[in-house]
Amino acid sequence: MTLHTEEEQQPNQVVMTRDLNNKSLLQSHELYQYILETSVYPREPQCLKELRQLTAKHPWNFMAIPADEGQLLSMLVKLIGAQNTMEIGVYTGYSLLATAPVLPHDGKGNNKGAYDFVFVDADKENYLNYHKRVIELVRIGGLIGYDNTLWYGSVAAPPNAPLMDMEHIKRNRPFVLELNKALAIDHRIEICQLPVGDGITICRRLS
Numbered sequence: 155m156t157l158h159t160e161e162e163q164q165p166n167q168v169v170m171t172r173d174l175n176n177k178s179l180l181q182s183h184e185l186y187q188y189i190l191e192t193s194v195y196p197r198e199p200q201c202l203k204e205l206r207q208l209t210a211k212h213p214w215n216f217m218a219i220p221a222d223e224g225q226l227l228s229m230l231v232k233l234i235g236a237q238n239t240m241e242i243g244v245y246t247g248y249s250l251l252a253t254a255p256v257l258p259h260d261g262k263g264n265n266k267g268a269y270d271f272v273f274v275d276a277d278k279e280n281y282l283n284y285h286k287r288v289i290e291l292v293r294i295g296g297l298i299g300y301d302n303t304l305w306y307g308s309v310a311a312p313p314n315a316p317l318m319d320m321e322h323i324k325r326n327r328p329f330v331l332e333l334n335k336a337l338a339i340d341h342r343i344e345i346c347q348l349p350v351g352d353g354i355t356i357c358r359r360l361s
């Protein structure tokens with residue numbers, strides 16, 4: 155996997171980075187830092203801040219969701235009053251911790267068929283399989299979040315784009331494209347795809 159430093163970044167080039175302070179598809183590094191410094195880091199709970207700083211030292215730290223995405227998930231869980239949640243793909247647990255502390259004390263994670271919120275951030279080749287199962291586990295009106303649905307920007311990149319040389323990106327891109335198509339035509343859900351982090355598609359179950 156090739157990783158680019160900020161210094162190597164070219165205009166309009168999609169960059170994969172190990173810097174958790176710069177994990178965004180926004181083309182302006184300054185604008186993204188503005189969001190983090192103004193609205194995200196000052197409101198980040200201490201336990202999340204410590205986890206983020208610890209995770210930053212891990213060699214696979216690019217797997218963690220960025221803090222602004224954690225803030226979004228935390229808000230969503232509160233908005234729907236989620237009590238039963240599930241996460242597929244945990245790593246060091248930033249997204250889990252961003253959603254878990256807001257749960258009421260009686261919140262449980264094992265009520266099959268009655269989940270309010272499910273976050274999927276695991277092996278991309280199984281995203282469609284997860285969707286087939288998770289859609290039946292989440293309640294009507296509940297939410298499913300699929301992470302990485304813009305896949306480093308590769309979903310809209312031409313076949314000869316430099317990032318297609320990265321095996322990890324090239325290998326998983328078809329699965330992400332497949333998921334995006336399936337979600338777009340799935341009438342059981344309402345969807346909203348946001349360019350937060352590496353792209354997140356929020357699905358609300360309708361039927």
Ligand SMILES: C[S@@+](CC[C@H](N)C(=O)[O-])C[C@H]1O[C@@H](n2cnc3c(N)ncnc32)[C@H](O)[C@@H]1O
Nearest residue numbers: 217218219243244245246247248249275276277
């Ligand atoms: C991108 S990371 C998740 C990052 C996490 N959301 C965070 O914010 O730190 C993906 C995780 O999914 C796990 N994973 C991969 N395949 C899986 C599978 N089949 N079932 C469960 N977890 C899986 C990996 O071990 C890894 O911990």
